[in-house]
Amino acid sequence: MTSWIDQPDALASRLAAWAGQPLVALDTEFIRERTYYPQLALVQLAVPGEILLVDPLVPGMDEALRPLLLDASVTKLMHSASEDLQALLRGCQALPAPLFDTQVAAALCGLGAGLGYQKLVEQVTGVQLAKGETRSDWLRRPLSESQREYAADDVRHLHAVHALLDRELAERGRHDWLRQDAERALRGAADEGDDPWPHLALRSAQTLDREGQARLARLLRWREVQARRSDKPKGWVLDNELAVALARRPPRSLSEFHAVLDRSPKAPRKARGELFEVLSAPLSEQELSLPLADADGGDKARLKALQQAVATRAGELSLPEGLLCSRRHLEALLAGRGWPAALEGWRRELLEPVLSPILAGG
Template sequence: MPARLKVGYCRPPRQPDCVNDRPVPIWINDPAALQAHFAQRPGRIGLDTEFIRERTFWPQLALVQIALDTGRGSLAPDDILLVDPLVPGMAEALTGILADTRILKVMHSPSEDLVAFRHTCGVVPTPLFDTQAAAAMAGIGSGVGYQKLVEQLTGTALAKGETRSDWLRRPLSAAQLEYAADDVRHLFEMHDVLADQLQRTGRLAWLEEDAARTLANAMAEGPERWPHLSLRSAGFLEPDVQRRLLRLLRWRDQYARTHDRPRTWILDNELAVNLARNPPIDLGGLLRVFDSQPKAPRKLADAVWQALQTPLADEAQAPDARQAETRDKHLLRRLQDAVAARSRELDLPDGVLASRRWLEALMDTGEWPSALGGWRRAVLEPTLGPLLTTGDNATTSV
């Protein structure tokens, strides 16, 4: 029985059948049709999404591209599915495919795609092979984009055309369909090359460990506990001001998630810092401040006032943002140099072994952060351990 349409949903006009006289991939606007293509489960699929995130906190999933590994070699047009997630029941149909651990999901730099899938489907694609991360571990380069990596590994130059398209409109244009299909058309070729390289160098387990952590983090994604640390200006604020700023930022994040609005549309960073530094004496004072700020959230004044005045249960434990100014910069430089030297020995691009932020966390707490656990710790600890014993790793709080 066909899925019942949601109130307000209108089935869009038919999609084009050809692009430049070539058959286009299969347009899927029926959950049963999607499930039929997976009656026999493939060992792997290529996966990508198009989404819109201009006016919302959560990415709005607008299109899901799936390449099916049929074992026939090069992909035929009917091996690529363009799935309309706006159709009622489609998210539920996708969920079973994404969660099926028998199917490897090959993706490229999927961090935001994972957020979109988790928000729309409640799951993330498991297991995962990230071709961008694989290229870094293979020594090709760090953060290499899809188009550049496709050209480097397959010799195919892709058009750049539709990155700014409105993917929520229906029907999609022929150019959009072709662009979307290209985003998964070459994933299997790249997977074959990269998996072989990593297998030969013994680094495939590294990639699998990173992928598992990426998926776990995506599923556990939630409000940042100490958002004030992300603001550079917080490093110049006194502890009591930092605590007020923390209250406002936590409230803003929760409101943004609940009401699906970008954080800065609710309360911009500059205004939050100003309120924390110069707190009004009462609600009337807050309203006067808002009157002088064109983008101030006047309708939310009561909530902002309540957040500003209400201490957080854990705010006394908040790290002092000023520690960046007192951190041992010479030790940090020695750690960075040691990581760079180890990267050269392993033929790894900069940034793969350890970022500056991870090293700072290691210095501040004296404990290896989860991002530096597993294979990275095994590679780095013999080099970094002796250096850390010379520094002061005590953590300060505001």
């Protein structure tokens, strides 16, 4: 049975009836095309035999949802939860803990990295789900029957998927791995701390010299602040390509700066004066001491050896290499920036014995 819930009291009543349920399937629909923060547009909840489509646009619905999200006795079943977590935090001021992410669990069970929900459901249940409402406008009301059916499907099969993955994790002794990854995801969603080195996430930063990368890092930090303040997508504030171009050849005057921006169709229209000041201010010694984005990771031969060690370990464990350790994290290790937070826990326990000799060999 699927029910549309547009009254907080009705939701509270249904959730009270679910008391004692150890598992609740959870998904969201949100819109993020024109904003920095995701706009929560729909929340889907399910226990065996019942699905609730909850309208979070109704005043007071966030307060009615919050007790379930915070209930430590109820595990929330979600698939590829990272952006949903941000939407829930923004819309309900709460995160769903404890969390069982079926996409991560599937990867830990050796079923493949980054499996989409439709593909995973088909593998587990044989059911083929429709994809027609993927880019739908979830903020419009009323939702169409097609939208409601699509949304209900997103939680309808999570209990069946969980049952299989839970057994497989138990057989492989990897429940704790999943728990650690879920807790890290929740911490990441709650942490809005600024990335001190945002340039490292852009491959094009590798084409810049040290001063260019320092300017780029400064521009990207400014962009992050502006995007949050205005609740606009980062690319609307300052496009990546333009940011790299400005960092490479900073205009020498305000008039030259305006001329460069006027030639770019994606250039910002507002805050140009502030942006020019940010770009033209002298670089400090601290800024110039930043870690560099390096195409070879600083040492091509050792990077290749590290990648091979990860591939071998991943093969032994029947894990996707990217799930175990990404190239970006190997580059951080090679640059002497220590073990990234994403590798702490079970990953470091598995990798440190095989990576440390290679790192020490430099």
